[in-house]
Amino acid sequence: xxxxxxSFVSRRHIRMETVASALPNGNWIKQISGGLTVPAIVxxxxxxxxxxxxxLADPDDRLVWRWTADGTRSAYKALxxxxxxxxxxxxxxxxxxxxxxxxxxxxxIRRRL
Numbered sequence: 795x796x797x798x799x800x801s802f803v804s805r806r807h808i809r810m811e812t813v814a815s816a817l818p819n820g821n822w823i824k825q826i827s828g829g830l831t832v833p834a835i836v837x838x839x840x841x842x843x844x845x846x847x848x849x850l851a852d853p854d855d856r857l858v859w860r861w862t863a864d865g866t867r868s869a870y871k872a873l874x875x876x877x878x879x880x881x882x883x884x885x886x887x888x889x890x891x892x893x894x895x896x897x898x899x900x901x902x903i904r905r906r907l
Contacts, residue, residue, distance in 0.1 A: 795844075796837035802828045814850055880904060 800808070807825040816822035822845070830838065886899045901907050 796834075796841050798831065798834045799826070799837040799841065802826050802830060802834055817845060817848060817850060 803825045804827070811822070811825060816825070826838070880903060882903055883900065886896055886903065889896065891899075898907075
């Protein structure tokens with residue numbers, strides 16, 4: 795949402811800060827430091843518009859899995875639900891080649907090298 799703006803926040807704050815502690819009273823703004831660039835200011839204004847009226851509730855957290863009762867199988871389906879088959883991938887995984895070669899070929903066919 796704000797890749798330029800996040801570069802003006804220290805890694806320590808990114809790792810340690812929670813939404814619940816950053817939202818009240820605009821505490822997230824205090825984590826931004828340095829001279830902001832024009833793109834960072836534009837992103838800041840967009841983030842401000844998105845979060846200014848957000849109110850967090852205090853209900854207990856709970857885990858909700860909406861796929862099926864079989865967690866492992868449905869997690870696999872959820873992971874691959876948005877994927878589309880790429881011609882040739884099934885032949886890559888069926889070959890006798892070592893896994894590192896299969897991974898290289900898979901990345902190559904997806905143009906990720």
